[in-house]
Amino acid sequence: MMNHEMQQVLSNPSAQRAARPALVDTYAQFPIEPVSGNGATLLTRDGREYWDFYGGHAVALLGHSHAGVTRAVTEQMAKLTFYSNVVPLEIRARAAERLCRFAGADLNSVFFCNSGAEANENALKLAIQQTGRKRIAVLEGGWHGRTLLALSATTEEKLRAPFSDLLVDSVRLRPNQLNDVDKLDAGIAAIIVEPILSIAGIVELSAEFLQALRRRSNQTGTYLIYDEIQTGAGRLGRPYVAGAFNVAPDMSTSAKGLANGMPIGAVLMNERVASRVKAGDLGSTFGGGPVVCAALLAVLDTIERDSLCEHAARLGDAMHQELVVGPVERVLGRGCLIGLRTRGPAKAVQQKLLDAGFVTGTSADSNVLRLMPPINTPPEAVLLLRNALCAIQ
Numbered sequence: 001m002m003n004h005e006m007q008q009v010l011s012n013p014s015a016q017r018a019a020r021p022a023l024v025d026t027y028a029q030f031p032i033e034p035v036s037g038n039g040a041t042l043l044t045r046d047g048r049e050y051w052d053f054y055g056g057h058a059v060a061l062l063g064h065s066h067a068g069v070t071r072a073v074t075e076q077m078a079k080l081t082f083y084s085n086v087v088p089l090e091i092r093a094r095a096a097e098r099l100c101r102f103a104g105a106d107l108n109s110v111f112f113c114n115s116g117a118e119a120n121e122n123a124l125k126l127a128i129q130q131t132g133r134k135r136i137a138v139l140e141g142g143w144h145g146r147t148l149l150a151l152s153a154t155t156e157e158k159l160r161a162p163f164s165d166l167l168v169d170s171v172r173l174r175p176n177q178l179n180d181v182d183k184l185d186a187g188i189a190a191i192i193v194e195p196i197l198s199i200a201g202i203v204e205l206s207a208e209f210l211q212a213l214r215r216r217s218n219q220t221g222t223y224l225i226y227d228e229i230q231t232g233a234g235r236l237g238r239p240y241v242a243g244a245f246n247v248a249p250d251m252s253t254s255a256k257g258l259a260n261g262m263p264i265g266a267v268l269m270n271e272r273v274a275s276r277v278k279a280g281d282l283g284s285t286f287g288g289g290p291v292v293c294a295a296l297l298a299v300l301d302t303i304e305r306d307s308l309c310e311h312a313a314r315l316g317d318a319m320h321q322e323l324v325v326g327p328v329e330r331v332l333g334r335g336c337l338i339g340l341r342t343r344g345p346a347k348a349v350q351q352k353l354l355d356a357g358f359v360t361g362t363s364a365d366s367n368v369l370r371l372m373p374p375i376n377t378p379p380e381a382v383l384l385l386r387n388a389l390c391a392i393q
């Protein structure tokens with residue numbers, strides 16, 4: 001069990017601030033302090049080991065301290081730690097080619113940046129610049145980041161309110177509501193969607209809805225952007241959702257686990273978009289640096305060598321089969337992006353699982369617990385999680 005002092009810090013933001021006075025408050029923090037990690041487990045300062053079904057918010061794609069990624073990063077740092085995009089780098093070009101080949105769906109060019117928000121910001125900028133239109137379309141419950149265009153596409157009002165005069169006008173569609181697709185008109189630059197709305201509570205978009213968005217976008221000249229910050233890089237049991245259901249977006253954004261913890265963002269784009277990008281339209285000092293490209297290449301090597309897309313799919317199947325127990329009434333999502341719909345508040349279940357040695361996440365839906373484990377998590381971890389859920393009254 002966690003000690004009383006940790007409990008107080010978790011429930012009291014001012015206590016969190018007092019504990020680390022030089023840090024600006026961001027998130028309410030878990031009452032654990034990891035000091036090391038190994039695969040899908042974390043070791044905390046007080047000597048406890050936890051199964052990490054949160055993955056640092058879906059970032060630890062291959063788990064913690066992955067040997068292959070660590071080796072690739074260390075070797076690259078010993079050769080060349082950094083140089084910006086003002087010079088060509090073979091490793092950057094190789095990483096771009098490899099990522100485009102992995103993603104498929106005619107996404108044949110990539111712009112590297114540093115985060116998911118930055119990737120979404122630049123994808124939306126390109127759509128507005130290339131179409132000459134000033135409006136975007138988004139989904140209710142969508143979350144795309146805190147920079148201004150990304151925030152324009154995010155529907156959480158408490159985040160939007162202080163900046164409302166600065167945000168781009170957006171049209172909102174309800175997820176999976178085919179009648180809403182006609183809201184896309186010739187004045188809209190782009191529609192940006194998460195194939196699975198994660199923060200909203202693991203809301204999966206149907207094939208019919210995605211196909212309807214593609215057809216309508218073709219009719220109106222609107223760019224279709226997939227935000228695959230969480231759904232990409234093999235997490236759902238396939239490289240990306242782009243290309244599934246015979247739907248290819250114009251752009252797909254990627255980040256989170258793409259470099260297994262190294263800061264990275266990427267805007268993958270088709271020829272329609274890439275052919276209109278001129279030198280100076282995009283820029284990022286740190287984007288596509290040699291160390292992060294080494295990490296990206298190691299991640300893709302590992303996914304393909306160890307068949308981790310298939311492993312992620314099997315883990316998802318196992319979670320669907322095993323986890324409707326205890327307080328859980330339904331399992332949502334696929335692969336290693338899973339929601340557990342609980343009978344009572346998910347926050348209470350999260351707390352009890354933490355006590356039992358499992359780190360999990362919540363969502364904007366107060367009855368959905370989110371699981372975003374590394375995609376190479378061993379199957380026995382799912383059975384151990386099942387046992388922990390069974391013990392919750």
